[in-house]
Structure formats: C-alpha cells, structure tokens
Amino acid sequence: ADASEQAIVPLISAAESLTVTGDLRRGQQLLDEVDRAIDEIGLRADDELRADALATRARNHLAMGDFEHARKLAERLRKMAVDNGITRREAEGLSIAAESQRMQGKQQRAYAEATEALSLFEKVADPRGMAQTYRTLGHVSMDAGRIDDAEQELTRAGECALEAGDELLAQACTIRLIDVYLTRDDYASATAHVDKAMEVVRRHG
Numbered sequence: 001a002d003a004s005e006q007a008i009v010p011l012i013s014a015a016e017s018l019t020v021t022g023d024l025r026r027g028q029q030l031l032d033e034v035d036r037a038i039d040e041i042g043l044r045a046d047d048e049l050r051a052d053a054l055a056t057r058a059r060n061h062l063a064m065g066d067f068e069h070a071r072k073l074a075e076r077l078r079k080m081a082v083d084n085g086i087t088r089r090e091a092e093g094l095s096i097a098a099e100s101q102r103m104q105g106k107q108q109r110a111y112a113e114a115t116e117a118l119s120l121f122e123k124v125a126d127p128r129g130m131a132q133t134y135r136t137l138g139h140v141s142m143d144a145g146r147i148d149d150a151e152q153e154l155t156r157a158g159e160c161a162l163e164a165g166d167e168l169l170a171q172a173c174t175i176r177l178i179d180v181y182l183t184r185d186d187y188a189s190a191t192a193h194v195d196k197a198m199e200v201v202r203r204h205g
Helices: 003-021 024-041 048-064 067-084 087-103 107-123 127-143 147-163 167-183 187-204
Strands: none
Touching (some): 003 024, 003 048, 024 048, 048 087, 067 087, 087 127, 107 127, 127 147, 127 167, 147 167, 167 187
C-alpha cells in the first residue's frame, strides 16, 4: 500500500475502537473521513480498505440500533466478497447480517445466516469472527429456550474471543452465560461467572 492508503488504516482502526467503546457519533464522523479519502485516491471497488471501512460502518450502525441499515451494509459487504472470492469478508457480511436479523426479531433467519457464517470463519481460521458468530447463535438459542445449546455456543464464543486476544468480547459472552445459569437456578455457576466478569472490569478499569 502507498502512503495515502497507509494513512487510512489508523483511521479505520480508530473508528472501530470508538464503535466498541460507544462513541458512535465520532466513529461515524471518522468513517465519513475514510470514505472521502478512499474516493480521493481512487481505490478499486473491491479494495480491502473499502471492505474494512464498510464492515466497520455496518458494525457502527448495528451498535447505534439502526439494524436495517446495518443489514444492508452487511449485504453489500457480502456481495463484494462473493464477487471477488474473499471468504473471510463473506463470513463477516453474513455474521453482521445475522446479528442485525436477530435484533429485528428474525430469529430463524439469524440462526441460519450465523451458522453459514461460522462455517466460513472456520475455513479461514478466524477466531474473532467465530467468537462474534457463536455469540449470535448463543443469543438466539437462549431467546428460544434452548438453554443447553446456548451454554455450548456462548462458552465456545468466549474461548474463541480469548484465542483472538479480545478479552472484552470474552467478557460479554461470560455475562450472557450468567443468564444461562440463572435460568437453570445454578447460582454457584452464575456467581463464578460474575466473579470472572468482574476480574476483567478490574483489569480494564
């Protein structure tokens, strides 16, 4: 990548961080800057930086609660990936779309898309993508009353998150597992997971 492209990378990373930490408006502003920069240097429609920016914007809209817009962006990402044979991006588009469907109450569609995304993430050995997708599956299973499935999926999500080095994502899975154990009246396991989640809080301030 040339200097112009290299200058875009930290902007996308910063937008991702702002999305994760909840500063969504500033994240959107940064992504607007990214899109302008990408257009100015004339990157191809299938360029990896465009895909990065598109995926980050989809996740930003997801975090904002604009689920349908997030789904449409995810579909664009998936189409770009399919057209250019980029498996990881296809999986990412499916995973974001699945979470968007879940948040709109379309649980069956969400589970199907997440299952397809997981298969693709496994092919490319992407533990963070697997973690996010297992988490979606766990949420759907929990909401459907499939408690055993939810426990397995959320546990696996946490394991994959740690493998990817994403302790905060692992913590989110731990917190959801507390609900699983409370549903079973398994207060000992619930308490153990509360302690586990609080350890992360203490480490991150």
